[in-house]
Amino acid sequence: VRGMMYYRQALELQAFLDMADEKDLMRGYKAAELNTDEISLLTKCQALADMKFTYVVSCQRYGIHKRSGDPRAADILRLMTNRYPSIRVAYVDEVEETPDGKDGKNNKLYFSALVKAVPKSVELSEPDKLDQVIYRIKLPGKPILGEGKPENQNHAIIFTRGEGLQTIDMNQDNYMEEAFKVRNLLQEFLEKHGFRTPTILGLREHIFTGSVSSLAGFMSNQENSFVTIGQRVLANPLKVRFHYGHPDVFDRLFHLTRGGVSKASKTINLSEDIFAGFNSTLRGGNVTHHEYIQVGKGRDVGLNQISMFEAKIACGNGEQSVSRDIYRLGHRFDFFRMLSCYFTTVGFYFSTMLTVIIVFVFLYGRLYLVLSGLEEALSSNPAIRDNKPLQVALASQSFIQIGLLMALPMIMEIGLEKGFQVAVIDFVLMQLQLASVFFTFSLGTRTHYFGRTLLHGGAQYRGTGRGFVVFHAKFADNYRLYSRSHFVKGLELMILLIVYHIFGGSYRGVVGYILITVSIWFLVVTWLFSPFLFNPSGFEWQKIVDDWTDWNKWMHNRGGIGVPPEKSWESWWEKEHEHLQKSGVRGIVSEILLSLRFFIYQYGLIYRLSFIKGSMDFLVYGLSWLVIVVALAIIKFVTIGRRRLSADFQLVFRLVEGLCFIAAVAVLIILVSLIRMTFRDLVVCILAFMPTGWGLLLIAQALKPLAVRGGIWGSVMTLARVYELVIGILLFTPVAFLAWFPFVSEFQTRMLFNQAFSRGLQISRILGGPKKDRSSSHKE
Known part of the structure; x- marks a missing residue:
């Protein structure tokens, strides 16, 4: 908010320089601020700035937060009343209407509202009411049906005015020196770039989070190259630059009459910003790029944040x-522009x-x-x-x-x-x-x-x-x-x-x-x-011990209705392959066909065992599947025994587990002595059977309705838990081994935060982490 309000300050200063006479110029802008007369020069400059610039913050839950006493609503109100009175806040107001009849149900009414801070000169009947509703438009129903961000933009666009509309993300900032260039930028709408005047003016960005860590530096350099040399070439000569969620300036009248600045259909418009560029180009618009003005932007600084983005x-x-937008662009572009569009998007x-x-x-x-x-x-x-x-x-x-x-x-x-x-x-x-x-x-x-x-x-x-x-x-x-x-x-x-x-x-x-x-x-x-x-403190021994305890607890917690994936492996595992249940027949068939590669791989390895002696009999492959079935039966038997005997007959269960282990060792000794099975053969068998079991898991997940109907879904979950435990141990062991050596942790911290070290920052504060989570974890 502070950065974007520099636009208004810049307009005031420019208006002062345009309207002031020689006497006012000699006294300076600060002297003009001291004059509180209603017809003073500063008042005229502020009025002119308010006519030319409006800042609408779209916060669709402001009304709910305000009624519930949420401190976030108080922060917004304080911002409007104390620092920036010209800010407007757009939100969706939900009101329950009670019908006249006794048996009638409460109906929810939705309004799109715009509020401003009450001027200090106005006397109110309610002294505690610090904001005032300017517009309140009744909506036909719930407005947030698709993706949240574009729906939020589209409901607030009606409260903007003027010919230029700049979209700003909440992780962006601005600079005073850049705000002075806006008048020059808006003049670009009057200049023809090619055959048409622009409908979207593209701006470059300055990434200001690059010095936090090495990952932030990589993202900063990558983003800088895209918003400069990349978009410069996309705009001219390729003519395939679109809108990428950056601080572009839209021709408001052009886009208001052609569907808005973003599309909001559920799922298909997940990357809502670029569809504004598609929409503009398909309807005869022209997208340009200008690098003499920039807006600040903060990028993600942690690996998990970057990966989710x-x-x-x-x-x-x-x-x-x-x-359909990409389909239409591909059919309407010429061949070379079509290739440019393809290689710069999907x-x-x-x-x-x-x-x-x-x-x-x-x-x-x-x-x-x-x-x-x-x-x-x-x-x-x-x-x-x-x-x-x-x-x-x-x-x-x-x-x-x-x-x-x-x-x-x-x-x-x-x-x-x-x-x-x-x-x-x-x-x-x-x-x-x-x-x-x-x-x-x-x-x-x-x-x-x-x-x-x-x-x-x-x-x-x-x-x-x-x-x-x-x-x-x-x-x-x-x-x-x-x-x-x-x-x-x-x-x-x-x-x-x-x-x-x-x-x-x-x-x-x-x-x-x-x-x-x-x-x-x-x-x-x-x-x-x-x-x-790339995980901060990832090789500190105490963190490793805490992580292992937390992971074991997560793996063995029972899932169920209401248990979030962060608390139980079972809930996470069910959610992880949830997309398969919503997939079509093609997706399920493709998943099964891709899983068959593990069986073909097993088929090739089995016939390379030394004790097979070059035999190509299909019975050998059948015996390998018998081994897999026996292994699955043992896992199922042990799981049922743990569930039924571990509580009341723990000694009996331990005895059964010991007998199973002794039997497995005995079978292995017999194989080594009778058929001359070597250590290499044992390794090859493990490498052959482990992927096969994973392939069976993937097929069972794809065919979950059949597995549930057949009563084997519990066995599938048991097998999946065994695989997840093995994968976790394989990953955790090298990390824990390196954590034994203190210099590894120091080297990692230096590598991740080298720029912060060179600037004299206290790394301990950066690595402080969320204290609430830490305290809550101790309580648990």
Whole structure:
């Protein structure tokens, strides 16, 4: 609010300079402020500023907060009365109407209202009433039906006036020197840019949160490159710049008569801002970009906040892919403009998804060559063995996977603004702060949420909090957020790499093989451990102990109706695959077909066991499924025993568990002694059967109604809990091991907050975290 009200101050100063005579100019603006006469020069300047500038804050719940005595409403009222009397607040007022009849039900009436602060010169009959309703418009029904933010904008747009309308997010700020340039900016509406005058004036942004942490610096550099060199090229010559939620200035009359400044349909308009650009372009508008004026903006500073924001954008692009707006743009653009539109909107996310999919396809393809014996035959062929261009092509793929190319636009922008030497130094510092790890991790976020939205739909708004404080995220929080998007996929790649290393030995000395495997291992480590690496105090031993206790409690808490996902694993697990129940037949079939890859993978590994002796009998594959069925039966038996015997017959249950363990060890000894089963065979069996069980879980989740009807849903949940425990232990063990060494925590803190150290900030305050949560956790 403070930053945006600089516009009014700038208008007052400019009006004073335009209207003041020589005598007033010599006395100065401060002297004019002392004159309280109603016809004074300052009063005229303020009246002129109020005519030209109106600031409407759209807070749809202000009426509810005010009636309930919420302190947030008091803060808004204090802001209007004490500091900025010219502010207007738009809100949706809900009033219950009591009917005349005895049996009638209360009806809710909705009003769109605009309030202002009561001038101090006005005498009121109610001294406590400090705000005054200017307009109160009855609505036909509940106005917030779609996405909340665009509905909030559209209900308040009727209270604006003038020809220019600037949309501002709540995480943005402004500067006094920039406010003086608004008169020049508004003149752009009168100039033709190409064949038409602009309908949206694009502005650049200044990210002011880049010095909080290394992650905030990465986001700041990435955002700076997009809002400068990126949007500059999009606007001219590509002519495909749209509206991206930035502080763009709209031609108010143009957009008010063409559907508003944002679309608000549920789900499809999750990224509501860009649809304003689509709408404007489809209706003959012209979007430009101007860099001589900027507005401040605060970006997310923690990894979890950044990931949720990127998940929202990825889901929004998935919904854009199936929207009628993109369809119409693609059919009405010429070929080159169509390609520009594609690669700067949904095409970027589709290409990112293809990059990750190709890594999986490449590994599964190489694994097929290894397990089928074709790799050995191909490697003996000189035409393939000595093919240097093929090796170079395979090796160049690794640099794309590492994510170095993601930093290229940043280097270009920093080089243009600060010089090539500064750009190179910043690039080296970013790599030392593990920028490649962050950007590679972001690939997984975009791929997962974009792909899931395309397959199943159901994109939802994800609030990031937009908080400035960087605090330690618990292990359970990281697990809930990244389990399906990164951890599971990273473990799958790790298993494929281990199997390929065991059986594929023909290319181990080739440079292309080394670079490819190293880059994929880098991808695996990044996806598995980045949340802990970028987590403040992530390697402090006391935090590790608290996280383990919290995670164990979360894993074993019972779920049910009313239990939130943050309190119980069962509730989280049910919600995690909820999108499958809303998916169509195509989504379910696709999920099942994708899960079959684990069975084919198991089929290939079983026949490479040493005691099989090259047999290709299908009975071998059948026996492998018998082993899986027996293992599932044991897990089910132990679970039922724990539920029924652990309370009253704990000794009997422990005895049964011990007997099962002894029986498993005895079977293993018999296999080793009779069929000469080696340690390598044991490892291969584990690597074959674990993914198969996961594939069965995925199919059962996709077919949940059948599983519930068949009475096996409880067994599916039990198996899922076992897998989640194993994944959690695999992730937690390396982190706990590193936490033993105190220097690891110091190094991590220095890496994350290097810029803050150099500016002399107290890191202990930044790492303070939410005290309320800490105290509440001790009470529990």
